[in-house]
Amino acid sequence: MRAVLLTGFGGPERLELRDDVPVPQPRAGEVRVKVAAAGVNNTDINTRIGWYSKAVEAATDEGSDGFAEAGDDGWSGSAFTFPRIQGADCCGRIVAVGEGVEEERIGERVLIDPLIRDGDGSVRYFGSEIDGGFAEFTCVPARNALRIESSLSDVELASFPCAYSTAENILTQIGLVSGERVLITGASGGVGGATVQLAKRRGAEVIAISSADKADAVRALGADHIALLDALLDGFGPVDAVVDVVGGAAFPALLDALRPGGRYGVSGAIAGPMVNLDLRTLYLKDLRLIGCTVLEPEVFPNLIGIIERGEIRPVVDAVFPLAEIGAAQEAFGQKRHVGKIVLRV
Numbered sequence: 001m002r003a004v005l006l007t008g009f010g011g012p013e014r015l016e017l018r019d020d021v022p023v024p025q026p027r028a029g030e031v032r033v034k035v036a037a038a039g040v041n042n043t044d045i046n047t048r049i050g051w052y053s054k055a056v057e058a059a060t061d062e063g064s065d066g067f068a069e070a071g072d073d074g075w076s077g078s079a080f081t082f083p084r085i086q087g088a089d090c091c092g093r094i095v096a097v098g099e100g101v102e103e104e105r106i107g108e109r110v111l112i113d114p115l116i117r118d119g120d121g122s123v124r125y126f127g128s129e130i131d132g133g134f135a136e137f138t139c140v141p142a143r144n145a146l147r148i149e150s151s152l153s154d155v156e157l158a159s160f161p162c163a164y165s166t167a168e169n170i171l172t173q174i175g176l177v178s179g180e181r182v183l184i185t186g187a188s189g190g191v192g193g194a195t196v197q198l199a200k201r202r203g204a205e206v207i208a209i210s211s212a213d214k215a216d217a218v219r220a221l222g223a224d225h226i227a228l229l230d231a232l233l234d235g236f237g238p239v240d241a242v243v244d245v246v247g248g249a250a251f252p253a254l255l256d257a258l259r260p261g262g263r264y265g266v267s268g269a270i271a272g273p274m275v276n277l278d279l280r281t282l283y284l285k286d287l288r289l290i291g292c293t294v295l296e297p298e299v300f301p302n303l304i305g306i307i308e309r310g311e312i313r314p315v316v317d318a319v320f321p322l323a324e325i326g327a328a329q330e331a332f333g334q335k336r337h338v339g340k341i342v343l344r345v
Contacts, residue, residue, distance in 0.1 A: 003135030004325050005083040009050035011065035012326040016083075024131065024139040026098035031142045033110060035345040037158035038133035038322075039089030040332050041190065042270060047074075047086060047128055048329075059248060059272040064333055078129060087133030088114040088126050089342075091157040094145060101142045110145040111161050111307075112138075113300040123294055133158075134325065136345060146304050156314035159340035160307060161300075163190035166267050167198050168306075169299045170243050170292045174265040178203025180240040183257055187223060188214040188338045191245045191268065196221040197312045199243075207239060209246075217338040221315065241265065251275035260285045267292045315339030 003021040007014050026032045042060070046052055049063040050070025056063070072079040090112040094105050112133070114126035126132045126140065150157060176182055182199050186192035187208035199206050200222035208223035215226045238259035244251075248271025255264060255277075264287060269275075282289070306312055317337035320328040322345050332341050 001136040003085050006086050007083050009066045009070050023137050026139045028099040030098040030139050031094045031145050032096040032139050033092040034095045035092040035133050036154035037091050038087040038343050039158045040328050040341045041088050041162045043088050044086045057274045060270045085131035085135050086127045088162040089158050090133030091154045108147045111148050113144045115295045155342045158342050159314045159316050164194040165300050165303055166191050167194035168303055169295045170265040172296050173290050173292050174241050174263040181205045182241045183207045183239045185209045185244045185246040187218045190340050193221050193315055195243050196223050201311055246271045248272035255281045263288045265290045265292050
């Protein structure tokens, strides 16, 4: 089959398009999915450049050709192994099943829940610890391939799994409810834009941080207010919650923006993982800081229902063929897009 192999940490030259990769065979409890489309994510870039290594302290855009200091330690604590087929987002159809899986599932259109839960309580991420969607076929546990009934295209559906499950998971973990005010960083990106839509769905008042040139696009997603990067919360007052996928130097200002008892949820640090924390801000304001990676069990099934009912809409900025994955990742890294960049497989 055709697949893109990540052969090691480094730049786009580490992505190798091959036509002779063996088609994976589903093991007991698994299904094989014929991939139709797969989205591009920060996770893909971060993995390729070695940013998840604890030895790396820089922002992601400082290592487009890879970080020389990166070790093989990954986000889950397990060492990365190569070659690896990346791709955390995946839309396709089940074409084969392993032992113990109903044959009636063959033909189902599915989205793949990227969080693979193992029997011992450990987790692996689709496209990082196991092979993902940048290939014509992929295998996952049957429970991770969720049936979806939708009139949306394969490309549109492939824009949802990673970004929108991450966003919904943060909102679930911080317990955002109707009437609350939430500040969202990186609002023009995949996760940030998804969070804007999903927070509005919950009835929240959304303050979205965006650059001026993307402000109108972010408003179209449902943001009530736009906080420009150089002004943050001027005139908006305290907020109940912050959703942060950026990190970096703005971190202290985000905590200052929270009301006493506010919640800060984080699932990304593209502007840099090392931040300044004044512990007085944390304890004198009784703040809660919540890291959000492992999806709550209900998040992905809930997301399927939200999509099927049309309560959110896909935002696809650009589509590339699988063979042009290098160009797709370069476009992603330029950060000129709003929403998602998707590969047609």
